[in-house]
Amino acid sequence: MSDxxxxxxxxxxxxxxxxxxxxxxxxxxxxxxxxDRIAAVYWKPVYKYIRLHWLKSxxxxxxxxxxxxxxxxxxxxxxGYDPExxxxxxxxxxxxxxxxxxxxxxxxxxxxGGGAAVLPLDFQLAEHELSPLAQSASGNPDELFEREWVxxxxxxxxxxxxxACEKRGKLSHFRLFERYDLEDSEERRLSYRDLAxxxxxxxTDVTNYLAYVRREFRRIALDLLREMTANExxxxxxxxxxxGVEAE
Amino acid sequence: MKxxxxxVLQRLRAAAARPDVSGTRYRLLEGLGRGGxxxxxxxxxxxxxxxxxxxxxxxxxxxxxxxxRLLREARxxxxxxxxxxxxxxxxxxxxxxxxxxxxxxxxxxxLDQYLxxxxxxxxxxxxxxxxxxxVAFAHARGxxxxxxxxxxxxxxxxxxxxxxxWGVAKVLREIDAGGTRAEDEDAVSPxxxxxxxxxxxxxxxxxxxxxxxxxxxGGANQLDERADIYALGAILWFLITGSAPSESLTADIRRxxxxxxxxxxxxxxxxxxxxxxxxxxALARDPAERYRRTEDLMADVARYLDxxxxxxxxxxxxxxxxxxxxxxxxxxxxxxxxxxxxxVLIFFxxx
Numbered sequence: 001m002s003d004x005x006x007x008x009x010x011x012x013x014x015x016x017x018x019x020x021x022x023x024x025x026x027x028x029x030x031x032x033x034x035x036d037r038i039a040a041v042y043w044k045p046v047y048k049y050i051r052l053h054w055l056k057s058x059x060x061x062x063x064x065x066x067x068x069x070x071x072x073x074x075x076x077x078x079x080g081y082d083p084e085x086x087x088x089x090x091x092x093x094x095x096x097x098x099x100x101x102x103x104x105x106x107x108x109x110x111x112x113g114g115g116a117a118v119l120p121l122d123f124q125l126a127e128h129e130l131s132p133l134a135q136s137a138s139g140n141p142d143e144l145f146e147r148e149w150v151x152x153x154x155x156x157x158x159x160x161x162x163x164a165c166e167k168r169g170k171l172s173h174f175r176l177f178e179r180y181d182l183e184d185s186e187e188r189r190l191s192y193r194d195l196a197x198x199x200x201x202x203x204t205d206v207t208n209y210l211a212y213v214r215r216e217f218r219r220i221a222l223d224l225l226r227e228m229t230a231n232e233x234x235x236x237x238x239x240x241x242x243x244g245v246e247a248e
Numbered sequence: 249m250k251x252x253x254x255x256v257l258q259r260l261r262a263a264a265a266r267p268d269v270s271g272t273r274y275r276l277l278e279g280l281g282r283g284g285x286x287x288x289x290x291x292x293x294x295x296x297x298x299x300x301x302x303x304x305x306x307x308x309x310x311x312x313x314x315x316x317r318l319l320r321e322a323r324x325x326x327x328x329x330x331x332x333x334x335x336x337x338x339x340x341x342x343x344x345x346x347x348x349x350x351x352x353x354x355x356x357x358x359l360d361q362y363l364x365x366x367x368x369x370x371x372x373x374x375x376x377x378x379x380x381x382x383v384a385f386a387h388a389r390g391x392x393x394x395x396x397x398x399x400x401x402x403x404x405x406x407x408x409x410x411x412x413x414w415g416v417a418k419v420l421r422e423i424d425a426g427g428t429r430a431e432d433e434d435a436v437s438p439x440x441x442x443x444x445x446x447x448x449x450x451x452x453x454x455x456x457x458x459x460x461x462x463x464x465x466g467g468a469n470q471l472d473e474r475a476d477i478y479a480l481g482a483i484l485w486f487l488i489t490g491s492a493p494s495e496s497l498t499a500d501i502r503r504x505x506x507x508x509x510x511x512x513x514x515x516x517x518x519x520x521x522x523x524x525x526x527x528x529x530a531l532a533r534d535p536a537e538r539y540r541r542t543e544d545l546m547a548d549v550a551r552y553l554d555x556x557x558x559x560x561x562x563x564x565x566x567x568x569x570x571x572x573x574x575x576x577x578x579x580x581x582x583x584x585x586x587x588x589x590x591x592v593l594i595f596f597x598x599x
Binding site for chain 2: 128147150154158159183208211214215217218219221236239242243
């Protein structure tokens with residue numbers, strides 16, 4: 001159980017297994033990897049959801065998050081999940097709701113030591129990310145959870161992208177992407193011409209490098225998405241929701 | 249792990265959604281519309297300096313099922329060279345693995361949005377005639393459209409009609425050597441909003457309101473040209489009334505046509521009876537009672553436009569006299585005036 005805060009470390013090859021399928025494997029190792037993977041993608045959305053939607057204190061939210069993933073990992077948690085009836089995301093959120101709603105019972109369990117930190121989660125980082133969210137938090141729990149899930153998925157994809165670029169000797173491509181597409185502030189975003197000057201490239205190289213990295217980002221994000229969905233139909237639906245563009 | 253703001257998330261979503269046209273002759277301009285399989289983009293063909301529409305799959309399909317279907321749609325279109333069918337210019341795979349095809353960019357309005365701009369019944373029937381010509385051509389080449397509806401028809405600036413979105417087309421028989429192949433082949437998956445379902449053989453494909461009953465029952469393998477003729481009947485009804493025929497309305501149209509009260513030129517809803525009868529025949533529940541060929545439907549509409557009797561509406565004597573009177577009103581009035589004057593002159597002469 002390493003690199004809980006987002007690393008993928010090639011634990012899953014490029015042809016990715018659905019974690020939902022893998023979590024039901026007879027092979028303990030495969031099952032454990034799948035559950036770890038679910039936790040890696042979902043722990044931040046769960047924590048932030050408990051903080052923002054249920055308005056729990058930091059300490060309570062940390063305990064509840066640990067308790068939740070302890071259940072996911074230790075029990076046959078996904079046995080009750082039917083991909084035909086709901087998305088994994090919706091199922092997990094409903095389970096979080098049930099856990100928080102039964103907080104009194106959970107609290108007793110926590111006292112018995114059930115809420116001991118089973119995962120090395122960086123709550124401080126998650127807490128730091130909460131402040132900009134608190135202002136724009138939607139009242140709709142579905143939207144909140146989905147947006148945080150997308151953020152988590154994309155963050156993992158960006159990390160994986162960086163590693164892939166490093167491995168292929170294309171770190172400057174990634175740096176361009178970071179400078180242009182990952183720049184928070186519109187004012188600090190440079191034009192292609194300025195980027196070309198800064199990186200000592202031609203403008204056409206900037207265009208081509210960015211196209212390459214975006215293509216890779218898309219591929220990695222879709223791979224991750226495929227991993228987090230139960231079947232092809234769900235994958236397509238989710239991919240369309242994630243990347244679908246409507247007519248302008 | 250880098251924190252991604254909402255703005256960055258939005259940017260990444262848009263960047264990843266946008267087809268990667270690097271390495272192609274196209275430059276994306278804007279999204280035009282979306283369907284079940286992907287998005288149609290307006291693009292510029294830098295080599296020929298013209299605008300084209302690019303239909304791009306949403307995803308790289310590892311199963312290649314949708315890819316095969318999109319390519320099949322492109323191949324079908326490539327075989328259907330007709331002024332009423334949008335031509336395909338190019339087909340290929342983008343750098344990001346998505347399949348696309350380039351087609352003519354049609355500057356016009358969808359029929360459902362354009363209807364109010366077509367003032368008279370005559371003009372509407374002329375447009376219907378053009379739609380029928382394109383469909384008849386496809387049928388002659390062994391292709392069923394299976395999702396004909398006003399949303400899939402573009403009307404150009406000069407009143408030209410183009411039948412679009414052959415995404416659920418079905419190839420009934422081989423077009424020609426080297427052309428679209430297998431017989432009785434379900435072509436491509438639905439690519440239009442409102443399509444009922446999408447699977448292979450035996451699937452329900454089409455849009456409620458414009459879908460033949462046998463198509464709605466899922467008998468894709470039993471479909472023939474008459475399924476499209478049903479949809480054409482519904483489009484004709486839409487052109488006349490401005491709304492799609494609902495199930496209950498369709499039953500009313502059939503009943504009204506069947507009762508056929510003599511001497512009335514217009515039915516209950518103010519529609520000329522011969523036209524209502526043409527709609528009723530095209531919308532018959534039993535395919536055997538419909539027009540056998542699109543050309544037959546076109547011919548009946550042409551006869552109506554020429555003031556001739558239509559096959560769907562056998563006339564009694566009164567109706568025939570009335571029609572002839574309406575068609576030759578000026579001549580009849582001149583003859584009658586002449587006869588009256590003559591009688592009056594004879595009368596006064598005898599006096």
